Amino acid sequence: xxxxxxxxxxxxxxxGGAGLRAALALSDAGLKVAVISKVFPTRSHTVAAQGGIAxxxxxxxxxxxxxxxxxxxxxxxxxxxxxxIEYMCKNAAAAVYExxxxxxxxxxxxDGKIYQRPFGGMTQHFGKSTISRTCAAADRTGHxxxxxxxxxxIANNTHFLIEWFALDLIRDEEGDVVGLIVxxxxxxxISVLNSKTTMLxxxxxxxxxxxxxxxxxNTGDGLGMVSRANIPLEDMEFWxxxxxxxxxxxxxxxxxxxxxxxYLVNSLGERxxxxxxxxxxxxxxxxxxxxAIATEIKEGRxxxxxxxxxxxxxxxxxxxVIKSKLxxxxxxxxxxxxxxxxxxxxxxxxxxHYMMGGIPTNIHGQVVDNAKNRVVNGLYAVGECAxxxxxxxxxxxxxxxxxxxxFGRAAGDHMADYSKxxxxxxxxxxxxxEQTMTRLFRLENGSGESVSEVGDSMRxxxxxxxxxxxxxxxxxxxxxxxxxxxxxxxxxxxxxKNKIFNTARIEALELDNLIEVAKATMLSAQAxxxxxxxxxxxxxxxxxDETWLKHTLFYSEGNVLDYKPVVTKPLSVETFPLKAxxx
Amino acid sequence: xxxxxxxxxxDIDKDPYMQDFEIDVLPEDHMLLDLLLRLKVQDExxxxxxxxxxxxxxSDAMNINGKNGLACITKISSLxxxxxxxxxxxxxxxxxxxxxxxxFFKNYHSVKPYLINHDPVPEKERLQSPEQRAELDGxxxxxxxxxxxxxxxxxxxxxxxxxxxxxxxQSYRFIADSRDQALQERLDDFEDPYRLYRCHNIMNCVDVCxxxxxxxxxxxxxxxxxxxxx
Numbered sequence: 001x002x003x004x005x006x007x008x009x010x011x012x013x014x015x016g017g018a019g020l021r022a023a024l025a026l027s028d029a030g031l032k033v034a035v036i037s038k039v040f041p042t043r044s045h046t047v048a049a050q051g052g053i054a055x056x057x058x059x060x061x062x063x064x065x066x067x068x069x070x071x072x073x074x075x076x077x078x079x080x081x082x083x084x085i086e087y088m089c090k091n092a093a094a095a096v097y098e099x100x101x102x103x104x105x106x107x108x109x110x111d112g113k114i115y116q117r118p119f120g121g122m123t124q125h126f127g128k129s130t131i132s133r134t135c136a137a138a139d140r141t142g143h144x145x146x147x148x149x150x151x152x153x154i155a156n157n158t159h160f161l162i163e164w165f166a167l168d169l170i171r172d173e174e175g176d177v178v179g180l181i182v183x184x185x186x187x188x189x190i191s192v193l194n195s196k197t198t199m200l201x202x203x204x205x206x207x208x209x210x211x212x213x214x215x216x217x218n219t220g221d222g223l224g225m226v227s228r229a230n231i232p233l234e235d236m237e238f239w240x241x242x243x244x245x246x247x248x249x250x251x252x253x254x255x256x257x258x259x260x261x262x263y264l265v266n267s268l269g270e271r272x273x274x275x276x277x278x279x280x281x282x283x284x285x286x287x288x289x290x291x292a293i294a295t296e297i298k299e300g301r302x303x304x305x306x307x308x309x310x311x312x313x314x315x316x317x318x319x320x321v322i323k324s325k326l327x328x329x330x331x332x333x334x335x336x337x338x339x340x341x342x343x344x345x346x347x348x349x350x351x352x353h354y355m356m357g358g359i360p361t362n363i364h365g366q367v368v369d370n371a372k373n374r375v376v377n378g379l380y381a382v383g384e385c386a387x388x389x390x391x392x393x394x395x396x397x398x399x400x401x402x403x404x405x406x407f408g409r410a411a412g413d414h415m416a417d418y419s420k421x422x423x424x425x426x427x428x429x430x431x432x433x434e435q436t437m438t439r440l441f442r443l444e445n446g447s448g449e450s451v452s453e454v455g456d457s458m459r460x461x462x463x464x465x466x467x468x469x470x471x472x473x474x475x476x477x478x479x480x481x482x483x484x485x486x487x488x489x490x491x492x493x494x495x496x497k498n499k500i501f502n503t504a505r506i507e508a509l510e511l512d513n514l515i516e517v518a519k520a521t522m523l524s525a526q527a528x529x530x531x532x533x534x535x536x537x538x539x540x541x542x543x544x545d546e547t548w549l550k551h552t553l554f555y556s557e558g559n560v561l562d563y564k565p566v567v568t569k570p571l572s573v574e575t576f577p578l579k580a581x582x583x
Numbered sequence: 584x585x586x587x588x589x590x591x592x593x594d595i596d597k598d599p600y601m602q603d604f605e606i607d608v609l610p611e612d613h614m615l616l617d618l619l620l621r622l623k624v625q626d627e628x629x630x631x632x633x634x635x636x637x638x639x640x641x642s643d644a645m646n647i648n649g650k651n652g653l654a655c656i657t658k659i660s661s662l663x664x665x666x667x668x669x670x671x672x673x674x675x676x677x678x679x680x681x682x683x684x685x686x687f688f689k690n691y692h693s694v695k696p697y698l699i700n701h702d703p704v705p706e707k708e709r710l711q712s713p714e715q716r717a718e719l720d721g722x723x724x725x726x727x728x729x730x731x732x733x734x735x736x737x738x739x740x741x742x743x744x745x746x747x748x749x750x751x752x753q754s755y756r757f758i759a760d761s762r763d764q765a766l767q768e769r770l771d772d773f774e775d776p777y778r779l780y781r782c783h784n785i786m787n788c789v790d791v792c793x794x795x796x797x798x799x800x801x802x803x804x805x806x807x808x809x810x811x812x813x
Contacts, residue, residue: 103698
């Protein structure tokens, strides 16, 4: 076929926090590794994380990883797998110390230790009182972390293929992944990377919604790739709507603002969270706070011209705290809300922020492709694109940076060991590029709608039918519309047929991935007849553990749903039993 | 609103040219990037980089009415009646507003932008006082957008020999870190007449930095340390 083929021991797709941490493990192991990224690594969305990374260091009061584990399980509304959650919380301190040793500029306490701040759902003594567990570098923790990890990779001489776009996985007759097909964006050239192991660290897909805190690049590329390779997506109905996106702009305002003492008020000037979460107040879990805001707005207590926002008040924190601990927030408020939070409150609304679901994996980061957790040899997934599942039905703030570090390392180490055991990459199957070339060829000859028309329709459908509150008739309509749209998406056209740095073509290929994510989300949400965590059904307002304490698996081919049990047995400690979830 | 945009598509154009666009500014258009994205719907061949759209990833640096900046945090209202957009100066153009940043990143890598500490790794964190940590403020926040370096005439003249403001700012970020032990090695790296000393305090870097950082001040600090060592 004449496609250039390059062989590697290991390929990592994605240069965000998870991919870069894994890359360190792989380059340390002396393997021939490539990290491919569609953007320069420090442009990855990890850079936008603000508030911090959770770990029970105990720098600001007694702490214990078991309490962190309890909080995470409760936060997940018991859908998180307790083995994975134990692994993450137990290894959290080591992950943060590792970042510090790498040079990360954490803020410090007076005694020189790492600064920690309170965050939603993080408590002492199994829910008794709040704890400062979230380690921060001002409100730019993700930026500090991503740059530090990239810098370590420079020291390690990691090999990057920058502005290369991953198109499809290659699976052989036995179902093993033996590499992938990629496009160099600058030249438009297609290559095959034949690799012993492949890792997807492609991040989230929040761009399926109209209002999103996510970067433009969050298009679910890894999720699209596995969907086309007959691997299911797990728990896709669970999307986190962050309580505080800047109204209109969608840009994130960190939970760290409430951690530092900021709070929400409605049009009456009332601190309404006291009615919804009398103990935790503004630091309840994100799903709880977002529902509270949506309810206030629905019941007419919103603020603004259309009464469709609430206010985040922080002026009482004083200029010094805002300037030293929340400087980035001040910048964002000035830029995107035209206000200075030292003087005025910020208008905010719940905004799509994080995908709890994703590519199913075990705690080693190995991708599993059925309800019995059958391992797909050679394929790994970590970070937001993966569902291991530590976040279950709702993620706690500052657990995602932790997820990247802990599972980036675990999966990187496992992948290194596995790659070392193989003498060479398995051979490529015949016609391995056929599906991809068909997909590309379709774009050259498409006669349907434009990418922006179909993309706009998708974002509108998702926003209107699958938001903070979910209604049966809207889900049914949304499911029908998104299935029809997926068919229309097959015929999209692009006008730009040039080879060099063709972003129109990339956006079309990204839409192939987004539509898979949108479809999985809507159909999984339509099927789950209960309310749990971020999935809130108006017609089934209660959690139903008897029927629904299970993970959803969605297969794109034929739109098939399957389910698998939640892992309730931790690795070494006792199971945390089911409880009603109140804050 | 009239926009005049630098166009060059190496697949078909022999030479670059400026193309004019007329576009109505809608109430929901706040930033220059909002306008560019609507233009791209009209003409999908218009090519630029973008990612976070909130000024933290550094993708969409370009030359805006003669001054480098980020399209995503440049308010349309700050730009007057007409907007002229060109790619960042001093780097090869790949297509339209997309430049080849290889040299920029090479210079960044050349300053060893990572913590060097030869002590055995401690069990917990290395201690650092809030005052020592405060030394890193104004340095670590760099987003590597390239606005400063590509506005620097010294970089235009000697892109392969002068590190440029972004790289030097990062060099000082590690010099200033109480945990770093490579001060002498880092200063040795600036013995030649180019890598550091081609900075002539023109201050364009300070003028354009979208994060409000001052590479010029950091460069001054490195020069001071070099003087003290003599």
